[in-house]
Amino acid sequence: MTTSAITTQPVAELLAWIACRDHLEHDEWMQVIEEAETEDLRCLADDLRRELHPDNVVTYVVDRNINYSNVCFSVCNFCAFYRKPGHAEGYVLSYEEIYQKVEETLEVGGSGILMQGGLHPDLPMDWYTGLLSELKRRYGIHLHCFSPTEIYGMSKTFGMSYEQVLRELRDAGLDSIPGGGGEILVDEIRRKRRTECNSQQWLDAMEAAHQLGIKTTATMMIGYGETVSQRIQHLEKLRQLQQRSLASGKPGFVSFIPWTFQPDNTPIGKIIPDRMPAEEYLRWLALSRLYLNNIPNQQVSWLTVGLKDGRRGLHFGANDIGSTMIEENVISKAGANHKATEQMLVNVIIEEGFKPVKRKADYTRLS
Numbered sequence: 551m552t553t554s555a556i557t558t559q560p561v562a563e564l565l566a567w568i569a570c571r572d573h574l575e576h577d578e579w580m581q582v583i584e585e586a587e588t589e590d591l592r593c594l595a596d597d598l599r600r601e602l603h604p605d606n607v608v609t610y611v612v613d614r615n616i617n618y619s620n621v622c623f624s625v626c627n628f629c630a631f632y633r634k635p636g637h638a639e640g641y642v643l644s645y646e647e648i649y650q651k652v653e654e655t656l657e658v659g660g661s662g663i664l665m666q667g668g669l670h671p672d673l674p675m676d677w678y679t680g681l682l683s684e685l686k687r688r689y690g691i692h693l694h695c696f697s698p699t700e701i702y703g704m705s706k707t708f709g710m711s712y713e714q715v716l717r718e719l720r721d722a723g724l725d726s727i728p729g730g731g732g733e734i735l736v737d738e739i740r741r742k743r744r745t746e747c748n749s750q751q752w753l754d755a756m757e758a759a760h761q762l763g764i765k766t767t768a769t770m771m772i773g774y775g776e777t778v779s780q781r782i783q784h785l786e787k788l789r790q791l792q793q794r795s796l797a798s799g800k801p802g803f804v805s806f807i808p809w810t811f812q813p814d815n816t817p818i819g820k821i822i823p824d825r826m827p828a829e830e831y832l833r834w835l836a837l838s839r840l841y842l843n844n845i846p847n848q849q850v851s852w853l854t855v856g857l858k859d860g861r862r863g864l865h866f867g868a869n870d871i872g873s874t875m876i877e878e879n880v881i882s883k884a885g886a887n888h889k890a891t892e893q894m895l896v897n898v899i900i901e902e903g904f905k906p907v908k909r910k911a912d913y914t915r916l917s
């Protein structure tokens with residue numbers, strides 16, 4: 551389809567093609583997000599969610615984000631968490647402190663841990679592998695750790711390929727990888743927001759994980775100054791990588807998690823002080839569900855939009871409500887301070903008409 555044909559296409563026709571599971575061109579998706587009624591987008595995404603998950607289940611996870619270190623050699627102007635190497639407020643948790651956090655997580659029914667940190671310039675590789683193998687030996691839990699930016703950081707620090715880094719981490723006990731640091735995978739905006747890990751490096755680290763059979767999630771952070779076109783380019787890059795991973799028989803991305811930029815205490819928060827309105831987030835949640843129909847699960851980010859709008863997301867294509875997140879230090883420093891217990895998430899899922907099922911970080915169901 552040519553661009554001139556696209557721009558004259560009534561949006562109703564484009565929505566009908568989406569309903570038939572046709573994949574549209576870039577400008578057609580632009581037209582859809584700009585012109586479609588919210589209710590039309592919601593219905594289409596809800597239909598696809600039902601088709602992918604006919605058992606009416608909405609999953610959730612009980613875990614915490616253990617931020618093992620805030621020391622980071624990247625400079626990201628949307629981040630309120632990191633401290634430059636040598637900064638007085640920089641920290642690295644000891645193994646003992648991490649064990650204690652894991653034990654607290656297990657006591658409240660945790661099924662694993664998410665562990666992420668900055669790009670530390672001095673921690674040796676055996677600090678990471680030693681920690682993973684000790685956690686696996688002591689607790690036998692699911693280890694969902696180190697986003698592609700950290701894999702990039704290790705690769706750069708140790709002069710190893712992504713594959714070598716990931717093999718060592720996997721052999722030490724790593725089970726799956728979170729999709730952090732994706733933000734928007736278009737260098738035009740990315741270069742203005744971070745100094746390390748460009749789009750291709752993030753995608754290459756993810757692809758290396760997929761090729762090793764390591765399941766990962768994918769994310770999109772919206773509302774930090776990117777254009778609508780750049781959001782769609784981001785979705786396209788994820789879709790294409792997922793196509794390659796599935797074609798080579800790997801599970802690839804098991805879930806997609808769009809979330810909103812949190813501006814508090816961040817340098818660009820002075821320029822972009824407002825959070826994205828819930829309506830806009832929900833429209834993008836629905837559009838992402840439709841765009842990434844080759845990724846099986848979609849999570850609504852109640853942590854950034856709150857439970858009131860989080861529950862609405864279950865009708866905009868999301869079949870997962872994420873984590874109780876009993877500890878989180880990255881987006882909470884930027885102003886996302888929503889809290890929920892396991893019972894609260896379960897109640898929300900039931901109240902919205904779904905069946906709650908607890909899962910692991912790789913979306914394996916626990917019942």
Ligand code: SF4
Pocket residue numbers: 622623624625626629630631632667668669699731744
């Ligand atoms: S977003 Fe991640 S990579 Fe960027 S400064 Fe913060 S911790 Fe470092």
